[in-house]
Amino acid sequence: MTGPRSLQLRLALAIGLAVTLLWLAAAGVTAHRLRHELDAEFDGALRDTAHRLLLLTGREESNFRVRTHGHERDDRSDHDDDFDDDDEASKEDAGKALSGDAYSYLIRDESGAVIVASEGADPADFPPFEHEGFLRTGDRTLFYDRARRGDTVLTIAVSEPSSRRTMVAGEIAVSLSLPLLLVIPLSLVAIFLVVRHSLAPMRQLRDDLGQRSANNLAPLDDRGLPAELTPIVGSLNALLARLGGAFEAERSFAANAAHELRTPVAGAIAQAQRLKAETEDAAAAARAGEIETTLKRLNNLSEKLMQLARAEGARLRTGQPTDLRPVLRMIVDDFERLGASGRMETSLVERPVLSDLDPDAFGILSRNLIENALKHGAPGEPVAVSLSDRAVLTVSNHGAVIPPDALERLTTRFTRANGKVGGSGLGLAIVRIIADRADATLEFHSPVPGGPDGLEVRVSFPSAG
Numbered sequence: 445m446t447g448p449r450s451l452q453l454r455l456a457l458a459i460g461l462a463v464t465l466l467w468l469a470a471a472g473v474t475a476h477r478l479r480h481e482l483d484a485e486f487d488g489a490l491r492d493t494a495h496r497l498l499l500l501t502g503r504e505e506s507n508f509r510v511r512t513h514g515h516e517r518d519d520r521s522d523h524d525d526d527f528d529d530d531d532e533a534s535k536e537d538a539g540k541a542l543s544g545d546a547y548s549y550l551i552r553d554e555s556g557a558v559i560v561a562s563e564g565a566d567p568a569d570f571p572p573f574e575h576e577g578f579l580r581t582g583d584r585t586l587f588y589d590r591a592r593r594g595d596t597v598l599t600i601a602v603s604e605p606s607s608r609r610t611m612v613a614g615e616i617a618v619s620l621s622l623p624l625l626l627v628i629p630l631s632l633v634a635i636f637l638v639v640r641h642s643l644a645p646m647r648q649l650r651d652d653l654g655q656r657s658a659n660n661l662a663p664l665d666d667r668g669l670p671a672e673l674t675p676i677v678g679s680l681n682a683l684l685a686r687l688g689g690a691f692e693a694e695r696s697f698a699a700n701a702a703h704e705l706r707t708p709v710a711g712a713i714a715q716a717q718r719l720k721a722e723t724e725d726a727a728a729a730a731r732a733g734e735i736e737t738t739l740k741r742l743n744n745l746s747e748k749l750m751q752l753a754r755a756e757g758a759r760l761r762t763g764q765p766t767d768l769r770p771v772l773r774m775i776v777d778d779f780e781r782l783g784a785s786g787r788m789e790t791s792l793v794e795r796p797v798l799s800d801l802d803p804d805a806f807g808i809l810s811r812n813l814i815e816n817a818l819k820h821g822a823p824g825e826p827v828a829v830s831l832s833d834r835a836v837l838t839v840s841n842h843g844a845v846i847p848p849d850a851l852e853r854l855t856t857r858f859t860r861a862n863g864k865v866g867g868s869g870l871g872l873a874i875v876r877i878i879a880d881r882a883d884a885t886l887e888f889h890s891p892v893p894g895g896p897d898g899l900e901v902r903v904s905f906p907s908a909g
């Protein structure tokens with residue numbers, strides 16, 4: 445099965461073929477025109493040669509007639525003196541014209557007898573005189589003319605081989621072809637470059653779409669695009685707007701549902717705790733404890749759903765740099781107040797760690813990482829939390845080593861590395877969403893680098909300072 449055909453290649457080939465054909469057609473027309481002009485020049489030279497020969501043979505006759513270009517002139521007029529002056533020049537020119545093997549000629553009298561012939565002239569190559577003018581045979585061109593010498597009419601036939609004209613025409617054709625051998629390849633290269641440059645906006649649009657994350661539904665920029673692409677971009681933007689509306693409705697439903705559940709769930713937890721405290725029946729107290737545990741899990745799930753909606757829908761990059769240290773310190777203090785004071789090992793740099801990440805989003809991310817490390821780490825073992833001056837947050841614990849294939853699934857929703865430990869399965873999924881939307885880098889290492897066990901999660905945020 446063949447792949448999609450390249451529009452750039454198709455345009456370049458089509459335009460290149462058209463330009464090549466035009467060049468060849470122009471060269472053909474030029475060659476044809478030049479051949480026509482060449483024949484006219486050779487015919488003129490052949491005719492002039494015949495006239496000069498007639499001048500040499502019929503010069504002494506006062507009634508000598510010369511035909512030039514189809515017009516008859518009576519040389520008994522005022523031009524006699526001119527002919528006398530040009531006699532020597534005409535002889536010299538005729539001698540030059542007939543030197544070599546370019547021309548051959550015969551001069552016959554009225555009876556057809558040959559009275560003068562050029563060297564090597566074969567009378568069989570000269571058909572009998574029929575009319576004045578040109579006669580073309582398969583291999584030669586002849587010109588016939590006649591003049592009166594006394595009482596005798598002389599007929600002259602001058603012949604030129606067609607091979608001479610063919611040779612000159614071939615040389616001209618080669619001279620025309622050599623520039624084309626350079627011009628046509630350069631034209632093809634220029635066409636390819638122009639087509640490639642013209643399609644650059646299409647490649648830019650492709651790269652823009654390819655580099656977008658799954659959550660980036662912002663409209664495409666149509667500035668600088670050609671008119672042919674503007675409707676396509678408009679349709680894509682309309683589609684992105686519809687998708688954004690659908691996702692927003694889904695997130696709003698999840699957030700609203702989770703928010704509405706918080707109050708009744710909190711009330712149900714309070715009732716379960718009261719029932720467990722007031723009852724004297726051990727079985728009823730146990731059931732009340734189970735109800736409380738289930739309700740707390742439901743409350744935790746609703747909290748995670750709200751965080752998920754916040755991570756997917758809110759703007760995570762504010763454009764204003766803020767210090768991340770106070771947010772992380774507050775999150776760590778919350779966990780220490782909830783009973784993890786003996787396990788937290790915090791390392792913060794002294795100078796501000798600036799980033800344009802929304803502080804609430806950073807708080808959600810760091811809270812989920814620390815909660816996950818505490819919940820899935822070895823009991824009683826410390827959890828290390830550090831924030832470097834390059835805006836790199838690192839959270840690590842001690843526990844069983846997680847296989848590489850399981851590491852890849854940790855950020856999948858409702859996936860737990862340890863099924864025996866309770867949890868919503870959304871914590872690391874929320875971390876992944878925030879990291880992706882904030883253009884941060886998320887890394888998992890198990891065991892901890894330099895250690896025998898545990899899990900280290902490293903998040904590198906865009907730094908603003």
